[in-house]
Structures are given as structure tokens and as C-alpha cells.
Amino acid sequence: MRSFQRRLAELHGAGADLYGVSVDSPWALNAFQDLTFDVVSNFDRRVTDSYGVHDDFPDIWLYGLAERAVLVVDGEGTVRYA
Numbered sequence: 001m002r003s004f005q006r007r008l009a010e011l012h013g014a015g016a017d018l019y020g021v022s023v024d025s026p027w028a029l030n031a032f033q034d035l036t037f038d039v040v041s042n043f044d045r046r047v048t049d050s051y052g053v054h055d056d057f058p059d060i061w062l063y064g065l066a067e068r069a070v071l072v073v074d075g076e077g078t079v080r081y082a
Helices: 002-006 008-013 028-032 046-051
Strands: 019-022 038-041 054-057 062-066 079-081
Touching: 002 008, 019 028, 028 038, 046 062
Parallel strands: 019 038
Antiparallel strands: 054 062
């Protein structure tokens, strides 16, 4: 996320808004308080599930782990880059 922070002016110049999404709890997001864009908690995994950016590892009982992913979504909710 820090890489995106460094290029935030460039993204805004292109007309983009940037949001970080993390499956960490809202309290854990304090680690990102120095970022100047919003980072929201997806603790219930609805966002990662709806965009299909999660992994399950049933052999070791791990479910719903988030992949590191970048999605570009236009103003109408269409994914333009994944």
C-alpha cells in the first residue's frame, strides 16, 4: 500500500480514487494510519468474496485468506483491470 501512497498524486491526476481493503479487523488497520487514502476493513470477507480474490487451504483448515490484488473499478462498478 505504501507504493500506492507514493503514486497517489499521479492516480488522482488520472481521475482515480484509491481505497485500500484489508481483511484485518478495524483495530488492526491502525498500522496504516499514515496513509492519506482510506483503508477499510473487510473483516467479514464480503468484498474479497464478491471479487473472487481469496484463497482457501482446506488441508490446513485455513479459509478466506485474501490475495494481494489490485483491481481497477470504474464509477459504475465494472472491473477494468484485475
